[in-house]
Amino acid sequence: MAHRWRYETSDGAPMSGPEAAFDDAADAEEWFATNWEELAAQGVRQVVLLDGEDVVYGPMGLDPA
Numbered sequence: 001m002a003h004r005w006r007y008e009t010s011d012g013a014p015m016s017g018p019e020a021a022f023d024d025a026a027d028a029e030e031w032f033a034t035n036w037e038e039l040a041a042q043g044v045r046q047v048v049l050l051d052g053e054d055v056v057y058g059p060m061g062l063d064p065a
Contacts (some may be wrong), residue, residue, distance in 0.1 A: 001051050001054075002021035002022065002023070002051075002052065003021070003022040003023070003024060003025050003027070003028040003049060003050065003051050003056070004019075004020065004021050004022065004027065004028070004049075004050050005017065005018075005020070005032060005047045005048070005049060005050070006043065006045055006047065006048040006049075006050055006058075007039065007044045008046045008048065008059060009043075009045055010043070010045040010046065011047075011050035012046070012059065014045060015043065017039060017041075017042070017044055025049060025051070025056055028049055028060065029049075032047065036062055037041070039062060040062040041061075044062055045061065045062055045063075046058065046060060046061045046062060047058040047059065047060055047062065048060070
């Protein structure tokens with residue numbers, strides 16, 4: 001299955017974001033490491049890593065504090 005990020009508001013409501021799929025969690029995490037600030041600027045407050053529809057981990061907040 002493909003790994004992907006689910007983008008959420010601070011209360012866990014889904015929101016739109018880049019539609020990117022990755023072969024594995026490491027590729028997804030590498031992409032996230034270089035894009036999280038842009039996602040936060042677009043209003044994304046937390047993300048969940050999915051493998052297909054299964055949660056790998058999260059939610060993980062995007063606050064830089």
